[in-house]
Amino acid sequence: MGLLGRIPGWAVPVAIGVLVLLLPQVIGDFSLIRQVQLGLILALIVSGLNLSLGYAGELAIGQAAMYAAGAYTAGLLSLRGHTEILLHLLIAGAVALVVGTVTGIPGLRLGSWSLAMTSFFLVLLIPDVIAVFREQTGGRNGLSGILPPTLFGRPLTPDDYYLVIVVVTGLWFAVMRNIVVSRHGTALRVLKQSPVLAASMGISVFRMKLLAYALGAIPAGLAGALFANLDLYVSPEAFSFSLATTALAASILGGSASVYGALVGAFIMQFGLNQAGGFERYSLLVTGAFLILGGVALTGGLSSLAHTLWRRIAAPATVPERVERVQAPDMPDLRGEKLKVAGVAKAFGGNQALDTVGLIAEPGQVTALIGPNGSGKTTLLNMICGFYRADAGTITLGAKNLEGRAPHAVARSGVARTFQTPNIPPGITVLDAVMSGRFATHSASVLEAVLRLPRYRRVRRDDFAEARRMLDLVGLRHLEASEAVALPLGQRRLLEVARSLVAGPGLLLLDEVASGLDEDEAAGLADVIRKVRDAGGTVVLVEHNFQLVLSLADHIVVLAQGRVIAEGTPDMIERDPRVMSEYLGTVPDDSASPIVLGDLVDDAVGEE
Ligand SMILES: Nc1ncnc2c1ncn2[C@@H]1O[C@H](COP(=O)(O)OP(=O)(O)OP(=O)(O)O)[C@@H](O)[C@H]1O
Numbered sequence: 153m154g155l156l157g158r159i160p161g162w163a164v165p166v167a168i169g170v171l172v173l174l175l176p177q178v179i180g181d182f183s184l185i186r187q188v189q190l191g192l193i194l195a196l197i198v199s200g201l202n203l204s205l206g207y208a209g210e211l212a213i214g215q216a217a218m219y220a221a222g223a224y225t226a227g228l229l230s231l232r233g234h235t236e237i238l239l240h241l242l243i244a245g246a247v248a249l250v251v252g253t254v255t256g257i258p259g260l261r262l263g264s265w266s267l268a269m270t271s272f273f274l275v276l277l278i279p280d281v282i283a284v285f286r287e288q289t290g291g292r293n294g295l296s297g298i299l300p301p302t303l304f305g306r307p308l309t310p311d312d313y314y315l316v317i318v319v320v321t322g323l324w325f326a327v328m329r330n331i332v333v334s335r336h337g338t339a340l341r342v343l344k345q346s347p348v349l350a351a352s353m354g355i356s357v358f359r360m361k362l363l364a365y366a367l368g369a370i371p372a373g374l375a376g377a378l379f380a381n382l383d384l385y386v387s388p389e390a391f392s393f394s395l396a397t398t399a400l401a402a403s404i405l406g407g408s409a410s411v412y413g414a415l416v417g418a419f420i421m422q423f424g425l426n427q428a429g430g431f432e433r434y435s436l437l438v439t440g441a442f443l444i445l446g447g448v449a450l451t452g453g454l455s456s457l458a459h460t461l462w463r464r465i466a467a468p469a470t471v472p473e474r475v476e477r478v479q480a481p482d483m484p485d486l487r488g489e490k491l492k493v494a495g496v497a498k499a500f501g502g503n504q505a506l507d508t509v510g511l512i513a514e515p516g517q518v519t520a521l522i523g524p525n526g527s528g529k530t531t532l533l534n535m536i537c538g539f540y541r542a543d544a545g546t547i548t549l550g551a552k553n554l555e556g557r558a559p560h561a562v563a564r565s566g567v568a569r570t571f572q573t574p575n576i577p578p579g580i581t582v583l584d585a586v587m588s589g590r591f592a593t594h595s596a597s598v599l600e601a602v603l604r605l606p607r608y609r610r611v612r613r614d615d616f617a618e619a620r621r622m623l624d625l626v627g628l629r630h631l632e633a634s635e636a637v638a639l640p641l642g643q644r645r646l647l648e649v650a651r652s653l654v655a656g657p658g659l660l661l662l663d664e665v666a667s668g669l670d671e672d673e674a675a676g677l678a679d680v681i682r683k684v685r686d687a688g689g690t691v692v693l694v695e696h697n698f699q700l701v702l703s704l705a706d707h708i709v710v711l712a713q714g715r716v717i718a719e720g721t722p723d724m725i726e727r728d729p730r731v732m733s734e735y736l737g738t739v740p741d742d743s744a745s746p747i748v749l750g751d752l753v754d755d756a757v758g759e760e
Pocket residue numbers: 500503505523524525526527528529530531532
């Protein structure tokens with residue numbers, strides 16, 4: 153690691169903050185200082201957008217409305233004689249939070265693009281809402297007569313007020329950083345990668361998206377209060393649609409999945425726009441140009457570019473090609489639970505994918521589920537995980553009835569799974585990726601994460617310890633600081649197994665976990681699965697590699713056309729004529745060579 157790599161992560165933003173704080177002492181130019189203040193206010197709005205767009209993957213541009221709510225709240229408070237800036241910030245933040253929550257719920261409940269649409273209409277509605285409450289807001293004439301702000305009763309000079317804006321912005325960015333590096337931050341990235349993955353890790357997709365949108369409202373509300381007290385005048389023009397597009401362009405240009413990208417994007421837009429002659433007329437064109445630049449030329453934004461360069465200079469990444477088979481520790485005891493699937497049926501239109509299927513998986517055993525393509529294996533896994541509702545039948549884990557539970561509730565009941573294609577969010581380390589599997593095991597709130605309260609620290613310590621233990625177990629500990637998504641396939645599969653095990657699940661579902669692995673990698677994986685079994689875990693293995701199934705499974709269930717056609721020990725299954733004939737049905741009739749079951753299944757894998 154180079155000298156640059158030893159600079160702590162917080163040092164750069166703190167140094168920039170101090171520089172910005174001292175700016176008026178160095179530059180006396182009033183108009184430049186005003187641009188900096190407006191840039192910081194825009195950065196607050198953009199950071200809120202980043203939380204939902206960049207981290208949770210939900211396009212929602214309603215921050216302009218929350219900005220307006222914050223500005224009018226502060227203005228109205230001031231007109232009633234309350235000039236205390238801290239009171240303005242507190243109430244404006246709370247009002248924006250309420251606006252964000254109330255408008256976010258219907259948008260998110262309806263799903264799909266609804267939040268984008270509701271937030272879009274929210275911005276278009278601002279002038280109408282202001283007009284309806286003309287008496288209070290001053291309508292199109294705006295709200296004038298706002299009194300200069302005070303701090304603890306003391307009037308603030310313009311220089312003092314500059315400090316207030318810098319400190320509030322700095323504090324918010326510290327809060328944002330704490331959220332982003334917390335479990336909630338990782339959960340947001342998981343959600344952005346895939347709602348299915350999030351739900352299967354016990355994360356409520358609706359709640360997490362609402363959290364991101366509502367939290368993102370707070371800085372917009374703070375920005376509104378700061379703006380009202382800067383200009384001492386608030387009018388509807390300040391909250392036009394072009395503000396929403398400016399914030400969007402700044403977010404994409406700076407890097408929406410980045411904390412400090414909001415500052416970069418906001419300053420480029422603020423200073424860039426100011427330079428553009430006749431901006432008022434061409435604002436949408438200019439922001440559009442910035443949007444295209446950010447979207448086409450800078451995927452991940454300027455901050456991602458800077459981050460990549462920094463990492464190259466400070467700590468060049470070294471990712472070993474192959475799985476390191478280190479002597480792994482023993483698996484801690486797992487409290488596996490009995491899975492009982494009885495009489496489960498599922499039809500998609502006229503296609504009966506599962507027909508009265510039954511399966512029992514015992515703790516301390518590997519139960520393999522095999523069958524030709526389209527026989528219903530994945531459908532059954534998705535039903536156990538709560539992604540599909542059964543038309544008939546029951547699914548229980550221990551004493552818990554899983555049927556009818558939402559996917560995140562099933563995961564919280566102790567069901568963990570891997571995916572046919574490893575599902576790993578970009579931008580997080582191997583250690584973070586494994587720790588994210590523990591999200592459902594705690595109840596430390598966002599506030600505890602932001603303030604780094606003792607319970608949060610304790611939970612975090614346990615997360616680190618457990619994740620490292622699992623990385624030791626699968627032999628990836630030496631890669632804990634590497635970017636998770638950059639690992640080769642074999643290691644990503646092991647990583648998924650570690651992530652599924654880290655919360656000590658009652659049931660582990662492995663979906664074609666050996667597919668695409670070479671012999672060594674498959675053998676390493678088989679060792680890990682045996683350890684899970686020996687530690688008392690309940691394992692259901694969906695697998696096409698028949699030799700691996702024979703060597704690992706204690707019990708095999710064979711599905712064909714949605715029905716269980718055979719079950720028993722590997723010996724029994726290998727000699728079962730029905731199993732042979734079902735598989736024979738999958739090969740061309742002109743196959744004249746002697747047929748071995750394992751070869752046939754391997755052929756099927758090769759064709760995929
Ligand atoms: N969401 C869906 N909508 C409609 N049909 C579906 C859906 N999911 C699965 N099916 C159908 O259900 C049947 C079983 O599919 P499933 O994916 O469960 O099989 P599988 O045994 O997992 O196959 P593979 O080994 O190829 O993954 C297939 O006929 C498939 O086309």
